[in-house]
Every structure is written in C-alpha cells, then in structure tokens.
Amino acid sequence: MAEIKDGIATKRILLIDDDELTVNALAQRLERRGYQTMVLTNPANVMETLAREKFDIVLLDMVMPKVGGLEVLLSIRKVYNKTQLPVIIVTILNDSTEMSSAFSAGVNDYLAKPFSIDAGIERIKAHINSCELQREQLKLRELEVVRAMVVTYNHEFNNAVGIAKVELDLLKTKITDPDSLNRLDRALARITEIVQKISDAGKSSEISFANYVNDIKMVKIKN
Template identity: 30%
Template sequence: MTKSTILVVDDETINLDILYIGLSKVGYKVLVATSGENALKSVARIKPDLILLDIKMPGIDGYEVCRQMKNNSDTQDIPIIFVSVADDTVNKVKGFKLGAVDYITKPFQLDEIVARVQTHSTIHNLRRHLGEQNAQLEQEMSERKRVEKVSAEREHYFRSLIHNLHEDILVIDPDYRIVDVNNKVLNTTGLKREQVIGRYCFNVLHGYDTSCDKHGEHCMLHDVFKTGRPCSYQHIHLNAYGSKVYVDILLSPLKDKEGNVTHVIESIRDISDLMQVQDELRESEEKWRSLTENSPYHIMLLDMDYTILFINHTVPDLTIQMKISLVLSVLLVTSPTVSWQRKNWLAWSI
C-alpha cells in the first residue's frame, strides 16, 4: 500500500533536510516548501495528505497558511501539524482554533515527528475512506429509494389493473392457501379481504372443508404446481348467495429464478349466462329436430352449395332426394321470392 504524501513547510533548510530524509526513509513521499506562498501554491497543485507547517516564516506565516486552507473547501480537510519554537499555551490554542490537528515544538525529535505523522496520516486516511464509503452509501440509498419508489409505483399500477379487472384473480401457494386476491373476488364471495387471505381455496370457492381430491374431483392446481405448465378448464363455484355458478378457470404458474413454482395465479370468469344460452340453444335445436322428424312433409336442410345437410324420415330414398335437390336448385335460381343472400342454409318442405 502506497504511503501518504507529506508537505513540509519551513524557511530553514536544515529542518527541511532532516524531515525530508527521516520521513522518506519510512516510506512517505515528501515535498518541501520554503515559504507560505510556495506552500499554498503546492497545496493547490498537489493536494498532500498531511502538512508539517512552521509558524514563523517571512511573508505569509503558518497561521495565515492554515487559515486560508481551512477556508477553502478543496483543502480544508487536509490535516495540519504545526512545528514551531513557540511553546506557550497561547500559540498552541491559536493553532488548534485555526484547525490544526497537532502541535510540535522545536527542537523536535525525529521519532516523535514520524510517530505523529503516522497517527494523523492514518486517521486522515480512515476519515477519507469513511467519507467515500458514506458518499457511496448515500448514493446507494438514494438509488435504492428511487428504485423503491419506482417499484411502489409499478406495484400500485399493476395492483390497480388487477383490482379493476372483471375477472376474479387469486394468488395461491403450494398449500392451497390464498395469499392475495383482487376486489372482484370479494364482490363475488361477499367476504372481506381478511376473511379470504390465508384460507384454503377449496373452502372459499367450493365450500369444502377438505381438498377437492377428497370429494372425487381432480385438482388441477396440483398439476400446475407439479408440472409448471398453465391450464384452463370449466368448473362450478359458489357465489355470495351460496348459489352454484359455472366458471371458466385459467391457472398460471409463478416461478422463482430456479424455475420452481412458488404460487399459482387463478383467473376465474363467470360463464353462467353463456352456459344458459347454450342450454337454451340446445333445447331449441332438439325441439326443431323433433318437429321436423315428426312432420308429415318432406323436409330437407341445404347449405349454399345446395348440399343436403339434413332430411327427415319422410324422404323415401336417395333418388328422390337427388330429384328434389335438383328441383330446389331450379326454384332457388328462378324464384324471386327466395332471399338466399340473407341465409347460409335453407329449409324446404314439399
């Protein structure tokens, strides 16, 4: 590790030589200045780690050099040790008030100089290192706060999206417990958030006290946790009034960095109205088919290419079917009363 740079300021050459040689031997990089003016120029150019500063010098004395350095933000943290023949308390107090870290009287012992330089140089390096760490920490904290703010804004944005969806959204852990829901779930179940979080999904959605497997139903959640693949299916759930509703369910796995499934997002859409329409359509088709089958007339259902899609039992054989199809083709081409463009098929009775 490179040792510190020391600036020695003294107008007496013999003192400069002693301090230069002694400090250089123990590994310090030593610079010298013979006046206060030269000292300030050197400090502005080099920024030493520590200064040994004589007080009584021609021109600008040591006190003035110290005062100017402490008033400059670029040099105010550089430690200054005064070296002077003045050993009275008044001079020492004045030096400390100006910002010096130590005071050594002349004649000095080289070992004492080296020891004090080592001490204050170490303290200065530690303070500088601590300051750099604090600056880095403040920067990291500032960046962390910025990231946390952005994350909070994103979380609020996505949570708002989820809460305003028209589908029930649940987040379920591997124990089948609900860890999060959107507002639609609360509206559907008629429960409060604290009444849902932590409960088993089969208890909230199906009214079961035990898992679906124990009620003879295959649990699709189990498959998603095991395979890590999403799936969709239809099921029957309970609404806020205890009535059964038909739902379409999409299960999507959430994985950690290692690819392990940690949670499953369950998206539920009520399809009761769709199922009702399908049932009504099925009943209507069955009624129509029953009427046509029991009709005494020959009834056929044709598509736009005049292909026979359906015939009832009164049509005797394929030959008659073909003749009737040919007759209908002529009628459809020539008759102005048939609006073929409005239909994809035509039912004809003879």
C-alpha cells in the first residue's frame, strides 16, 4: 500500500531495468522528490511483482538483453490497460519503427536517454494524474448506469405492487372474518408505506437520470 505523508498518498513507481547501477541511481533521485520506488532488475518477474504489489506507474527500459522491454510491455498489457497502469518506456533508441511498435503495444509515453529528472517527473506526474482522473470518470459513469437502472427497476416495482394492492383491495370485499381483515389491512398499509419510501428515494434519481437513460438507451430490463 502507498505510504501516507501529510494526508497525501505517496505515489509508487516500479522501475524495470537490468542495469542495476543506473536504475538504482534513478530510484534514489525519484525518492528524494517524494516518490516511493521499487527496482526490478529481472524483467521476467514483472507480472509476479505486479500481482503482489500496487504501483501508480511503471518506468520500463526498452533495451534489455534477456527479456526486451517490448515483451515486458505486452505482458503487462494483457492484464492492465493504459488507464489502470500507465507505462513510460525509457530508451536510447531513435528508431521510429521500434517506437511505433511500443505505442501499438500500449505504452503511454517515452523518455529518451539521457533525460533530466525534472523532465522525467513532469511526465510521471502528468500520466499518474491523467490516469487517476480517467479512472474516477469511469467510476462515475458506472455509478450513473447503476442509478439509472435503480430508477427503472423502481418504476417496474411500483407498477407490480400497485396491481397487487388493487387485487388485495378487491379480496377484502370477500373476507368476513374480522381478524383476517385486520391482518390484510395491516399488510396493505405496509405495502403502501414501502411503495411511498421507494418512490421518495427514486424521485431525485429520476430527475437526474431520466435524460441519461433516454439518451443512451442502454438500460434494459430482463424478464
């Protein structure tokens, strides 16, 4: 879990590079700027590490002798999309074909070696913030759909209960036993109370989401 400092969660960066000296130096510089880092010099262990640890972003060296950066990136993207886990490749390559392959594989951005720590941090911050915003927007959209479905189900429920209430009212005319009538009256009163509570709870949602449901036409009720 991310460390909390002054009420703010410290961002965690996974650094993947087989050059231990270089990657540790970068990790130290990032930590001096307030980030938490984890160094992985064996890229073959990346998926095991990601399954065990949570990171906000990955800095991935493109050129590694045993397992190349592109292969590592493809493995990551099989599990995490660009919004769930942003990846920035770090490379000395100036090959447009290689870079095109990296972007096709799902890299978010790249840093060309050598780069200044300030430039690197600006890219890191930009992608962490952008992905966090996209994830929040996705959650809000999902919540909108759920609430719209609640409104729709509420309407269906009210209709069904309304029909049942009418039938029970008719049934009262055929019951002569006082105790049975009393129990039925209490049941009808309870049904009325429940319907009113559901109706009151759904009114604000109906106002907020009626247009949303009509516009996207995606909420369907399965019988």
